[in-house]
Amino acid sequence: MQVPQSVVLAGLPGILRNDPDYVPAFVMNHILGGGTFSSKLMTEVREKRGLAYSVSSHLSSHDRAGAIIVQFATKNDSAGEALDVTRQQMKLFADHGVTDEELRDAKSFLTGSYPLRFDTNGKIATQLLGIQLENLGKDYPETRNEKVNAVTTNDIERVAKQLLDTQKMMVAIVGEPENLT
Numbered sequence: 001m002q003v004p005q006s007v008v009l010a011g012l013p014g015i016l017r018n019d020p021d022y023v024p025a026f027v028m029n030h031i032l033g034g035g036t037f038s039s040k041l042m043t044e045v046r047e048k049r050g051l052a053y054s055v056s057s058h059l060s061s062h063d064r065a066g067a068i069i070v071q072f073a074t075k076n077d078s079a080g081e082a083l084d085v086t087r088q089q090m091k092l093f094a095d096h097g098v099t100d101e102e103l104r105d106a107k108s109f110l111t112g113s114y115p116l117r118f119d120t121n122g123k124i125a126t127q128l129l130g131i132q133l134e135n136l137g138k139d140y141p142e143t144r145n146e147k148v149n150a151v152t153t154n155d156i157e158r159v160a161k162q163l164l165d166t167q168k169m170m171v172a173i174v175g176e177p178e179n180l181t
Contacts (some may be wrong), residue, residue: 006079006175013170014059015067017134023147024155025059025163030106031098033057033070040089053081056058068163080179094164096159111145
């Protein structure tokens, strides 16, 4: 497609919602790219290198399959570099895990922002439907933050090694990307 930017979606095999390691994977993803401007991908791809306005990752869990999806848009001539930086950050994360501070900050954000998912009738309905569809149990709103707070750096390291294997990454790019390796 002849456009000035390339849109990149990169996917890895993920984790099912009912997997015991889902909550550690959820926290890991927040630190990687699912969080705020403090995420590793946002820091490296956007802030340090200016390769994309936005970069994010998310866990996509379905009945029988899960994925980790990273997405960003960048100038065509930056596509290769942005993708390389993304892969490098994922590999570094898998190899070295997270610091105590990164984990503490992620837990603080994830537990502190959780009540905001219940501040309107529409959000409450959405949360209750999700809890029911995912079979999380009636007590999930009361136990969710405990589960997040129970995640350790060892848990993050374990799931990062399992899930962030960039050799398994599949990439789709729309645009006229340059400098791909």
